[in-house]
Amino acid sequence: MTESVTAVGRSRSFARSVVSGAGPALVLIAMAAALWVMSPAFRSPTSLMLIGLEAAALGLVAAGQTFVILTGGIDLSVEAMVSFAGVIAAILIAGTNVSGGQIAGGFPSWVAIPIALALGALIGAGNGVLVTAFRMNPLIVTLGVRSILLGSALVLSRGSGIYIKKDDLLGLLTGRVDVLGVSVPIPLIVTLIIYVICWIVLKQTKFGRYTYAIGGNETAARLSGVRTNLNKTAIYAISGFLAALAGIMVMGRLESGAYQNGTNLTLMSVAAVVIGGTALTGGIGGIWGTLIGVFMIRLVDAGLVYMSFPSQAKEIMIGAIIVLAVLIDTVRRGQIPWLTLRLRGGDPGD
């Protein structure tokens, strides 16, 4: 009996890895190849650079979102954090002069950036405390905090962008570097480094193990001595921090802190995580899938532009992607009886 039970486990995890691992990667490659062939504009270095930049910002947000969703939660405040952190950093850099483009007695970015990042982590931790210690629904808490942050960004920026001039650090952070003759945006490199760190954290550290344990069975984790509240709070803090980092990147690239900087990033990040194979119910998934999801979304986004899809219709595409992603999630978990694809084969246990 034992051997056969394992065989089920193997065949299941094999089927799952085909659907959730290799599958999306192959789709991604196919998409990129199709765009490459069909659109000369897509092949231009500028276009690739732009996709890389966009992928970097979404990637940072989605990395934090991956942690949160792995615990079975969700963070809807991330796009507001992108805007908020950008506005805060821009104000710190540009001083009190919000209407002009001059730096008037502001802080250097090496002061402004850490402050904005710390605020991001702190507010994220606040989300975590509300979700854990006060047992509030993460969906509503982060939706509320999203409004607070967006509103704050709007008020602080008086409704328009706060323009800055990049100093050396910000210039470096948002610049590009030649790797083997190819000019690669530094934000993308930073994002990839963050992904490697996330991967190590998830796979090699106690914190990572606890993240999966909480998503798999929070009660069992707590009764095994895992400080579930502390860990979850830290995870929301990470999400806030990474969203703030994305906010800095976006602000630096646009040379403007504005409340629109993070628009659409929440839904896109959730979509990227889910497309990447992380279950919305938590406990299953990983960081590399999310990265694939991020690039997929960016390719669809870019593809629509090069296919002359009207830019006003972008929202439709984003909405469709998130709905599709969640559909993929439910199909993948075999939650639709008539669409099980015979992958799970049912539960043989008694």
Added chain:
Amino acid sequence: MLATVPAGVGSTATATGPILEMRSIDKRFPGVHALVGVSMDVLPGEVHALVGENGAGKSTLMKILAGVYAPDGGEIIYKGQPYTPRTPGAARDAGIVTIYQELNLVPELSVAENMYLGMELERGPFLDWQTMRRRARELLSTRLHLDVDPRTPVGRLGVGQQQMVEVAKALLHEADIIIMDEPTASLSLREIADLFTIVRELRGHGVSTIFISHHLDETFELSDRTTVLRDGQLVSTTPTADLTTASLIQLMVGRDLAEHDPKKPAEIGQEVLRVEGLTRHGVFEDVSFTARAGEVVGLAGLVGAGRTEVVRAIFGADPIDAGRVYIQGEEVSIKNPRGAIDHGIALLTEDRKSQGLVLLFDVRENITLAILDKLTGSQFTDRSREREIAAGFIDRLAIKAANQEQPAMNLSGGTQQKVVLSKWLAAEARVIIFDEPTRGIDVGAKAEIYEIMNELVAQGDTIIMVSSELPEILAMSDRVLVMQGGRIRGELSRAEATQERIMHLATASNGRPDEADLTEVPADD
């Protein structure tokens, strides 16, 4: 729309042959041949017990009958016609209703609303609540002897009464065959007695019951015939009267399980745990007891007596309003499970799947979950040490897993319990609290769990065992504490403890034994 309350004898009462025949049913899951040509028939108005160890294929067979799975081979003849239900709804409409262990009721809805859920009566465009309530009340009182207001939210009823509502729902669907999967698992003795009365009366009305239970005594008490499955194959279908406990166990496990006293008394040493005046208002009051090294302290009582709540509080899983806990004579303050674990206390919860294990984790990850912090000083995990530790426990407790990477969800109940136990032994717990240690665990694995408990006390550990199974309490405990209404009502030594004495204390009201209650408790031996 099924509008009438089924009254009296079912439509098949005249038939003398079986109402249901399952012929050579085959079912494969990836890698598992779950059912191998299993045949079984059900006569009108019989109680048919289906027994077998975990993984024998009972649930799979019943899920085929209930329309959850489609068989890969074989045929089912029901009322003389081929029967191929595509969905659970189709099976129910055909008159085959399953009552699962986890009841399918909406707690917030009323009794009548639950009974008529999905088959509401209408008058014009509106719901006809008056008729639905009246018929629900009639059905409950005449057929199920349950006198509840049909407007009561189901969540306010006890588990036993909720189960009656499920039965009522089945009758409303004019069920000819009711499948009960472990119906007694969370019932008190009295509720079990009530349920059995109802099942016998259904039999009189021509309704057949297929009854799955791990409690062999229930099989003997209730069933007319017994079908035994083992490893997905039919072993036998026999009139229950021709069986004995020993012969039935032998059929189930395929070997003789020596019937002997599972307890090996250990040398009882110093006091290890002392609890004084533990109170959570409205749940348990003034609970005091001690437990010594090498001792098994049994915590007996009916469901709802507060036993689980007390041990959870000792473990720091729930807060207390008052009381003190001493370990090795020193007062300790335990605010959360982490604190309890640091003081060497472990809790094996009654529900392993929802509270004890991370089902998505593999065997190794579950075993090391509580000790990751101790394994390394750094933030990183140490996989090679984890593997070593897991291998040690897989060997020591004879955990039946193909390898350490097998997900916990694919393990049998007994093996899962061993994995949870390994987690606590790895954490070097010296006071081990078992809450319903063998619930849902088959006969063979039960004996193994008892043997492990013997080994633990032999090496000087302390065991506190909450159990609703009196034979288990009597067999394993050195001392029995009986709880009722949130208080400890009495303490019995191993020599003093008998089923009668325990039930006497467990059914006492306000501390005074109630003779009327006692007489209705079925002797379950």
